[in-house]
Amino acid sequence: MIRMLLRVLGDQYAQPMRRTVALMTTTAIAEGLSYALLVPVLRALFGGNPADAWPWLIVFGAAVALYAALRYRSDLSGFRVGTTLLRGMYHRLGDHLARLPIGWYSAGRVGEVSVMASRGLLQAMGVAAHLLAPFITACVTPLTIVAVMLAVNWQMGLAALIAAPIIAAIQILTARSMAATDADSAERDHEATGRVIEYLQAQPVLRAGGRTVERFRLLDDALHELQRSSRRTVLSALPGAVGLTLTVQTMFTVLLVLGAYLALGGNIGAAEVLAILVLAARCADPLLSLTDIGGKLRGARSELARLDTVLRTKPLPEPREPIQPQRHDLEFESVTFRHGDHTVIDNVSLSVPQGTRLAVVGPSGAGKSTVLQLLARFYDVNAGSVRVGGVDVRAINTETLMAQIAIVFQDVYLFDGTIEDNVRLGRPDAGEAEVRAAATAARLDEVIERLPGGWATNVGEAGTRLSGGERQRVSIARALLKNAPVVLLDEVTSALDPVNEAAVHDGIERLMAGRTVVMVAHRLRTVQRADRIAFLDRGRIVEEGDHDELLRRSGRYAAFWKMSLTPAASE
Structure with missing residues (x-):
């Protein structure tokens, strides 16, 4: 996804995009590390002298403030880059379309470019402003928290780490199963849009010919197909969403049982078990958001693929050493x-x-x-x-x-x-x-x-x-x-x-x-x-x-x- 985005953007915008990704990744790591301070805080609170928690609470507050500043900078960078990319891509797409041969503009392609230049480009370039930060957070922050768990207790950290390949496999399988339904849904959406425009433009002719009812039927058929396609898309996404939820809940349950077992055996303190469970609960929110983010990213990736195809279309070649005609025959x-x-x-x-x-x-x-x-x-x-x-x-x-x-x-x-x-x-x-x-x-x-x-x-x-x-x-x-x-x-x-x-x-x-x-x-x-x-x-x-x-x-x-x-x- 990121590679395709950088290829579509070109060298002019790739570097600011890389800086933004690096800043967002640093912010996600800082968020995970800030939660690591919960371990000494809880140890002190459950220890013999709860007042010892104050220094750790101050450090924790400073870490949260640092994370908040990084989050502000990364989100602001994402919005600025997204706005710059959108403006730049409009110019790049417009310049490229102006150089393509007229024969490229078939009737179907004109409608496709119209959708791409409006909704499609907004969706594709909105990745930097709206989707990139949540996606990086959902991937990097849980991995950082798991690394903290491993440092606190390797058994519980390893149990949490086992869930990582399972979650990755679920996301890959969901993306593959939804590829066909996403393409079908986009096709039905374009068809329904075309039918609506056709119906509106043909009103004088239809009313004069008394064929309004028939045209309604054609439009209804296109909308019903769109509805059925949307239903298939939801059903295709359901196994992935359920599987992800079950995996996260199972991970939490395993950590709870393992923590209780280790605490009863005297291998770990109650404060450490509580801290790891709090960290595991904090992992759940970004992981569960992967289903929604993944769907939006797939939609944006489809638009990027279409945009990439257009930008890869070769325009008419320009002469290296142009000649100025002196006559007009x-x-x-x-x-x-x-x-x-x-x-x-x-x-x-x-x-x-x-x-x-x-x-x-x-x-x-x-x-x-x-x-x-x-x-x-x-x-x-x-x-x-x-x-x-x-x-x-x-x-x-x-x-x-x-x-x-x-x-x-x-x-x-x-x-x-x-x-x-x-x-x-x-x-x-x-x-x-x-x-x-x-x-x-x-x-x-x-x-x-x-x-x-x-x-x-x-x-x-x-x-x-x-x-x-x-x-x-x-x-x-x-x-x-x-x-x-x-x-x-x-x-x-x-x-x-x-x-x-x-x-x-x-x-x-x-x-x-x-x-x-x-x-x-x-x-x-x-x-x-x-x-x-x-x-x-x-x-x-x-x-x-x-x-x-x-x-x-x-x-x-x-x-x-x-x-x-x-x-x-x-x-």
Whole structure:
């Protein structure tokens, strides 16, 4: 557990963690040794002159005060380290996630990372603040007390020591038996959480379709499975808890009987027997807490394992000697890209001279959006090369590459904040006049004027308080403010109403002016003004040319164009 925690933390935080563990271990030993002073105290109290106990009581009080000071320091260190680790791990996880390829983010993995970044990370990093000190105390303090027992009377100390391997075996067996149930419980928990979110998000559709009862049944099934899994977890933990309790009680009973036998035989005094029984009783509390602490540590260890798996995922490699592109032309040279066993792009070659526009069209699933993602290096190609300004994107530093490119997606994501905050993401250091000019060029000013809060209007999580067209205008204003020489457009008008489509087209035209552009579109009328059009099908370019040239060929593009002019296609 500690080794995994130190590996996940990395070298930067490992040393403070080691110091905290050492301090907590010293505190646990000091606690056990302070109880050793009960032996001379009880000897004096049961001796001929009870007043002789006063010096020992003073020493005992000083030892308890020293232990209290150490406990304060160790607990404070645990909280400080835990807080520092939590903040540091948020930064480390965020930086690592930002470097992972986009293909890593499957639908299931996004939910997993969401849970990990919230509850999971809190649980894992809470080990230092809340679990480490009790766990070390439960392990070290009883062993220290047993060492004191051995010093007082080796027979009774040995009897207490015999319980140590039994308790360790119980903990190991309990952890092994609960490993499967813990994993099943975590899976059921994620499934139930997903069902709850799905049920809430699908309310409009469910109510319109009158299928609320059915959805309740699906949610109930997931919650019942979670309940059954929780019951199995409790039942799996029960033998360990009962076994630990019986072992501790048996140890105490054996010590009581052995102490009485030795005292009656004159081999030990009554004061020593009483002191050892008091020490044994003090051992019981931390030992019995091992069941609860063990369960929490297993949960934290599972989260640490998931966090470790994510942090071990290799990001896209950065060049050792990055090259700065001097031009803004784009080129695919014999590019092949596979996603799993599926070939998405198959030996594609194309070029986009600086300042020109390339439109990529084709049926759904042809690989059009993948072309844009490869240009932005969201993935690395399996064969061939993608170049920006004549430089392979793998030889360009990520920050440099992203500074060269502005991307406008079909599905715009806005962060929970004001409209101005979201526009400024394009260039945070831009002046107010530049932000206002970008908004005007994107026709976002029309939206701002009719909103009560104006620029200070909060867009809500993911921009839910704005319509799709309004979100697109924010996205275009953001791209205009960035003022990058290369623009990538992905189906930006495919789901807009006529009014917003006209406004977005106006903003897009301003964004494309004088820049190198690659656009993907389903509505073919939006690509007529492109300098060149590439028709993509099953990952291959089957036709390439300008609009008029491709119509004259009467090939795949011409057929698509005719379909786009029919009433059904234009609706």
